[in-house]
Amino acid sequence: MGRAYRPSGVRVRVPASSANLGPGFDALGLALGLYDDVELSIVSDGLLVEVTGEGARDVPTDESHLLVRAARAAFDRLGGQPAGLRLSCTNRIPHGRGLGSSAAAIVAGVVAASVLADPDAGPRGALSDDELLSLATELEGHPDNVAACLLGAGTIAWMEGPKAQAVRFHPAADLVPVAFVPTQPLSTEVARGLLPARVPHADAAANAGRAALLVHALTTDLSVLLAATEDRLHQAYRAAAMPVSAMLVEKLRAADIPAVISGAGATVLALTSGDGPSVEVLAGYAPAGTAVLPLTVDYCGAVARPS
Ligand SMILES: Nc1ncnc2c1ncn2[C@@H]1O[C@H](COP(=O)(O)OP(=O)(O)O)[C@@H](O)[C@H]1O
Numbered sequence: 001m002g003r004a005y006r007p008s009g010v011r012v013r014v015p016a017s018s019a020n021l022g023p024g025f026d027a028l029g030l031a032l033g034l035y036d037d038v039e040l041s042i043v044s045d046g047l048l049v050e051v052t053g054e055g056a057r058d059v060p061t062d063e064s065h066l067l068v069r070a071a072r073a074a075f076d077r078l079g080g081q082p083a084g085l086r087l088s089c090t091n092r093i094p095h096g097r098g099l100g101s102s103a104a105a106i107v108a109g110v111v112a113a114s115v116l117a118d119p120d121a122g123p124r125g126a127l128s129d130d131e132l133l134s135l136a137t138e139l140e141g142h143p144d145n146v147a148a149c150l151l152g153a154g155t156i157a158w159m160e161g162p163k164a165q166a167v168r169f170h171p172a173a174d175l176v177p178v179a180f181v182p183t184q185p186l187s188t189e190v191a192r193g194l195l196p197a198r199v200p201h202a203d204a205a206a207n208a209g210r211a212a213l214l215v216h217a218l219t220t221d222l223s224v225l226l227a228a229t230e231d232r233l234h235q236a237y238r239a240a241a242m243p244v245s246a247m248l249v250e251k252l253r254a255a256d257i258p259a260v261i262s263g264a265g266a267t268v269l270a271l272t273s274g275d276g277p278s279v280e281v282l283a284g285y286a287p288a289g290t291a292v293l294p295l296t297v298d299y300c301g302a303v304a305r306p307s
């Protein structure tokens, strides 16, 4: 017999995230102060999905909606499906731009289900953060965005067999992430398809050193960010799919501004600091049609409260 759920609702706020940060492919993530808000309620029957904001015209409003699929997966883990669900999404994270929109939808879904199953069990409900992270990673396919979105701040994620693990780190207070968001989406699946099965040992070794340096740079010494954000494992392989962004990274870096492709692209993320170039100066580098978004680091991750 399935688990019995009381009719109830939960609101979840989830942050955007930037994965990789240059050398930390599938490992490093940074939660950003740009949020999707969702409300999931248990009702007597059926499924109703309402979406406003980003993706409203594109995402499905049936069982194939990503957040519904994630919530269903979590309800399965929790002992069964509720009689009916009502979902309302207010989306602000652009889709398919490398800012972790799919991770945010998945994290929102698993956290919402977890809280609906047992609102009193803890801030994120019946499932532990470890369980939420592993389930979200199974659904997303890689742990970096979901770790940052779930836990907030900077995260280092890794896999122990099928289970995802992550630790948080606190980026320096004067870190200012600035996103250059292009108009055209690029699917993460397509961008992952451009990566080779094997890479030269020297490139892997170079990235290991830079990724380690990057955690030091972000937490302790922003002045070494330019060296710390160098990548040889993914950006060049994907450049043909995002030539304008690849060129922008090159131009910013040539001007000593640490810049990387955010996630699988094609957003470019500049990691500046209080005494770095102003947003106006950065905007001067933006190709036509690119939105320049000065952001903050999010330190909370997924936050749920009963509705
Ligand atoms: N809030 C959301 N609700 C429903 N589906 C979503 C949502 N966010 C993302 N998606 C799905 O994920 C796709 C984008 O995922 P992906 O290619 O991984 O890019 P991103 O870098 O934005 O995560 C969208 O086209 C959509 O199908």
Ligand SMILES: N[C@@H](CCOP(=O)(O)O)C(=O)O
Residues within 6 Å of the ligand: 017, 019, 020, 025, 026, 027, 097, 098, 099, 100, 101, 102, 142, 144, 145, 188, 191, 192, 234, 262, 263, 264, 265
């Ligand atoms: N490590 C992943 C990150 C994908 O991030 P997204 O925001 O584009 O979904 C990759 O580089 O493929």
